Amino acid sequence: MSEKENLKLQVNKILDERATEIIDIAKRIAANPEPGYKEYKTAKLVQEEFDKLQLPHKDNLAITGVKSWLDTGSLGPTLAIIGELDSMVVPAHQNADPITGAAHACGHHCQIAMMLGVAASMKLSGVLDKLSGRLVFFAVPAEELIEVEFRNGLRSQGKLEFIGGKPELVKLGEFDDVEIAMMTHTTSTPEDRLLAVSGTNNGLVVKQIRYVGLGAHAGGSPHMGINALNAATLGLQSINALRETFQGEDTVRVHPIITKGGDAVSAVPSDVRLETFVRASNVDAILDWDKKVDRALRAGAMAVGAKVKISTIPGYLPLNMDQTMMSHWQNNAETLVGKESVSFTGHRTGSTDMGDISQIIPSIHPYAGGVTGIGHGADYIVQDYMKAVINPAKAMAMTVIDLLSDGASGAKAVISKSKIPHTKESYLKLMRSFSRDEEFEN
Numbered sequence: 031m032s033e034k035e036n037l038k039l040q041v042n043k044i045l046d047e048r049a050t051e052i053i054d055i056a057k058r059i060a061a062n063p064e065p066g067y068k069e070y071k072t073a074k075l076v077q078e079e080f081d082k083l084q085l086p087h088k089d090n091l092a093i094t095g096v097k098s099w100l101d102t103g104s105l106g107p108t109l110a111i112i113g114e115l116d117s118m119v120v121p122a123h124q125n126a127d128p129i130t131g132a133a134h135a136c137g138h139h140c141q142i143a144m145m146l147g148v149a150a151s152m153k154l155s156g157v158l159d160k161l162s163g164r165l166v167f168f169a170v171p172a173e174e175l176i177e178v179e180f181r182n183g184l185r186s187q188g189k190l191e192f193i194g195g196k197p198e199l200v201k202l203g204e205f206d207d208v209e210i211a212m213m214t215h216t217t218s219t220p221e222d223r224l225l226a227v228s229g230t231n232n233g234l235v236v237k238q239i240r241y242v243g244l245g246a247h248a249g250g251s252p253h254m255g256i257n258a259l260n261a262a263t264l265g266l267q268s269i270n271a272l273r274e275t276f277q278g279e280d281t282v283r284v285h286p287i288i289t290k291g292g293d294a295v296s297a298v299p300s301d302v303r304l305e306t307f308v309r310a311s312n313v314d315a316i317l318d319w320d321k322k323v324d325r326a327l328r329a330g331a332m333a334v335g336a337k338v339k340i341s342t343i344p345g346y347l348p349l350n351m352d353q354t355m356m357s358h359w360q361n362n363a364e365t366l367v368g369k370e371s372v373s374f375t376g377h378r379t380g381s382t383d384m385g386d387i388s389q390i391i392p393s394i395h396p397y398a399g400g401v402t403g404i405g406h407g408a409d410y411i412v413q414d415y416m417k418a419v420i421n422p423a424k425a426m427a428m429t430v431i432d433l434l435s436d437g438a439s440g441a442k443a444v445i446s447k448s449k450i451p452h453t454k455e456s457y458l459k460l461m462r463s464f465s466r467d468e469e470f471e472n
């Protein structure tokens with residue numbers, strides 16, 4: 031057996047021995063769900079687990095993030111294992127917090143447990159003196175793009191610039207020392223099988239829209255008013271009129287909701303509010319549809335003589351999967367669960383801020399099964415924690431061995447072959463270019 035295979039057995043042995051303890055971490059987090067930038071209990075739990083492993087950590091990064099590190103003692107690249115702290119808000123979920131409605135309906139509790147599992151396996155297995163480089167274990171806040179108003183409030187108070195945790199951490203310089211990054215997300219799609227090699231994801235921008243009309247008696251004098259709800263519905267119809275021009279390869283998704291439809295049924299609505307994401311598979315298409323959606327929204331205002339205020343907020347960039355690293359992960363996944371239990375997800379039309387990391391650092395974002403139900407739904411339940419936490423922890427730990435053993439030759443190859451679209455500076459410039467407030471009145 032090669033030394034590399036032997037090291038993989040050693041890290042997996044720790045993950046088997048500590049499986050119950052690692053799974054218990056996931057269960058404790060699931061019992062205390064907290065949405066983005068409010069993950070205080072979850073962050074404290076992570077800090078305590080790092081303390082138990084006698085790993086140093088920096089706390090309160092982008093409000094709740096916790097970052098730890100482990101040096102092998104030999105020079106080499108820094109590789110980060112990431113887990114997301116935040117939950118969704120799904121009040122109907124069986125494990126929802128009765129007060130906030132928060133629930134782990136996206137499996138992030140499993141990510142934190144697997145990240146801590148990898149940390150334990152590296153620290154306790156005795157493999158470090160055979161590795162080169164440095165490991166970062168990073169619990170990051172706010173991946174789910176929800177509670178936009180709350181986060182926008184944090185933006186206006188100067189506590190945040192970006193509403194997603196990873197873009198904010200990039201801005202703060204907390205990824206400056208990271209040269210390679212990986213995390214594993216859970217999946218409930220049966221076709222994904224036990225472990226799934228992933229492809230790409232859509233990126234997005236967020237829009238908050240407010241139509242301003244003029245209130246008047248809805249029965250007695252509607253001709254004196256300007257109906258903001260009519261303006262909004264025309265704006266929505268204008269967006270719908272553009273759908274036939276979406277190009278298949280761009281996988282554009284525009285899905286607005288009305289968050290306020292009026293104040294009183296007896297008054298002509300004068301304040302109507304919408305929110306939408308504009309998603310696409312590539313930055314050019316996001317930029318294009320960002321503008322076309324604004325144009326359609328203006329059309330609604332123009333038709334009835336209302337005013338429209340459009341606030342565009344940078345969201346996430348598309349995911350750019352590192353093929354070299356992914357092939358290591360795939361080999362390890364196939365060794366662990368058998369080739370027939372490993373699938374390929376292709377392109378996904380949802381979005382993640384791991385996309386942002388992948389635009390500046392070679393990254394992978396594969397998937398692990400063991401879950402049933404609908405993602406973000408009330409029935410998203412982890413059925414088998416060995417599959418949802420221990421399998422992916424092993425696949426990542428084995429990939430760390432591939433990358434950092436043998437003088438970190440694997441990691442160096444990943445870095446030299448990677449196709450990274452952005453530097454941190456060009457990434458931040460692009461993100462900031464999305465941010466704008468527009469007011470349109472005919």
Ligand SMILES: [Zn+2]
Binds near residue numbers: 118135136174406
């Ligand atoms: Zn999610």
Ligand SMILES: [Zn+2]
Binds near residue numbers: 136137
């Ligand atoms: Zn998620």
